[in-house]
Amino acid sequence: MEQPTKNIAEPFSSYQILVIALLALLQFTIVLDFMVLAPLGDYLMKSLSMTPKGFGLVVSSYAFSAGLSGILAAGFADKFDRKKLLLFFYTGFIVGTLFCALSTTYEMLLVARIVTGLFGGVIGAISMTIVTDIFAIHQRGRVMGFVQMAFAASQVLGIPIGLYLANIWGWHSAFLMIVILAVLIGITIVLKVKPIDKHLALQSDKSPFLHLWHALSNRSYQTGFIATAFMSVGGFMLMPFGSAYLINNIKITQQELPMVFMFTGMASIVIMPLIGKLSDKVDKFMVFTGGSVLAILLILIYTNLSPVPLWQIVVINMVLFMGIMSRMIPATTLTMSVPDIKDRGAFMSVNASLQQMAGGIAALCAGLIVTQETSNSPLRHYDTLGIVVSILIIICIFLVYRVSVMVKKKEKSFS
Incomplete structure (x- = not known):
């Protein structure tokens, strides 16, 4: 049963700190496995005689x-x-990533990415379920702040190290690096993490399909699913064309581009724990709303920029990322609190699946809005994309408000 929310945030126990560290490292390997593929694109297309269309299929097959x-x-x-x-799916992820490292043809790599996605795509949902089981709601914002740092760490540490190894030993070594780290994390989970099985005593659905149907048909859960889908659509619309916009519209050079992502990642390492702590101290929906307003302002500025100095782009990206994280952390924390303990795994799995699919649809829609005459021409209608994303963020505020109301009612029932 959920514990009632307290007015002050309790310090983490030593075991909770260990779980946070392991989940953050685990998430780092999952995110890095996905994100390192794009920087390795040139290596892969040349060594495996891959067309841009074929590489796009390799990337999307995972999602x-x-x-x-x-x-x-x-x-x-x-x-x-x-x-x-968690260990079952993480083992499958490790095997899939190892197959990526051992691939010698395009077809082998495509199959390996499908296998990696089948296992890796569920791990984030299981991790969020574990966070909800182990940590009280007034601790989850801080936990999510640390776990979400995996995204920033993959930009600052993982991708540069992966590319460095790829330059020395070939692109296979980047995936081998992930495999070695993941094996060490998996062994530590086996030895140090206690069983997490309290939910088993509450199960009433004998059939897995009946259990899935009950999760999908629950009206409260549906509100959480819709809010997550809109969150993902807004984020994934701008991301695919970010680098092309910076290079072709803002005139940032290829050499300067890594600096934009590196400084943004470094800033987020500092920002994320602070936002997580803030969302545990004050109303999570208010933090989300403030982040949404900040994100809308920065998106409208960013998508209408003319060429500006590098330092200005870095500052704008850092503040924009602050707005995005101020939305993601409290919204994720609230959504995690929606399901009952007996349904958490199913809810998180469906939620993660919708997140992936919504992201794919968003990227497709963005491609229909943005146009480019030649590969070196400025992107057209990127400002229109900014308006569309801003409208989606406003709709998402209403949806997350509904989630917040549900969670507060749930908290009061346990008070």
Whole structure:
């Protein structure tokens, strides 16, 4: 049963700190495996005689297989000890990543990415379920702040190290690096993490498919699903064309581009824990709304920029990222609190699946809005994309408000 929310945030126990560190490192390997593929694109296309269309299929195959596995795993997600479930999918992820490292043809790499997505796509959902099981709601903002640092760390540390190894030993070494780190994390989870199985005593659905249907048909859960989908659509619309916009419209050079991502990542390492702590101290919806307003202002400025100095782009990206994180952390924390303990695994799996699919749809829609005459021409209608994303953010404020109201009612019922 959920513990009632307290007025002050309790310090973490030593075991909780260990779990946070392991989940953050685990998330780092998952994010890095996905993000390192784009920087390795040139290596892969040349060494495996891959066309740009073929490379696009390799990238998207992970997202679509991850989305499919989220739905397939949802019915079973609450039927097992969370630790065992995490280790099962993490082992599959490690094997898939190892196959990526051993691939010698385009077809082998494509199959390896599908396998990696089938297992890796569920791990984020299981991790969020574990956070909800182990940590009280007044601690989860801080936990999410640390776990979400994996995204920043992958930009600042993982990708540069992966590219450095690729330059020395070839692109295979970047995936081998992830495999070695993941094996060490997996062994530590086996030895140090306790069983997470309290939810098993509350199970009433004998059939996994019936369990999935109950999660999908729950009206409260549906509100959380819709809010997550809109969050993902807004974020994924701008991301695919970010680098092209900076180079072709803002006139940032290829050599300067890594600096933009590196400084943004470094800033986010500082910002994320602060936002997580803030969302535990004050109303999470208010933090989300403030971040949404900041994000809208910066998006409208960013998508209408003319060429400006590098330092200005860095500052704008850092503040924009602050707005985005001020939305993601409290919204994720609220959404995690929606399901009952017996449904958490199913809810998180469906939620993760919708997130992947919504991101794919968003990227597709963005491609229909943005146009470019030649590969070196400025992007057209990027400002229109900024308006569309801003409208989606406003709609998302209303949806997250509904989630917030549900969570507060749930908290009062346990008071």
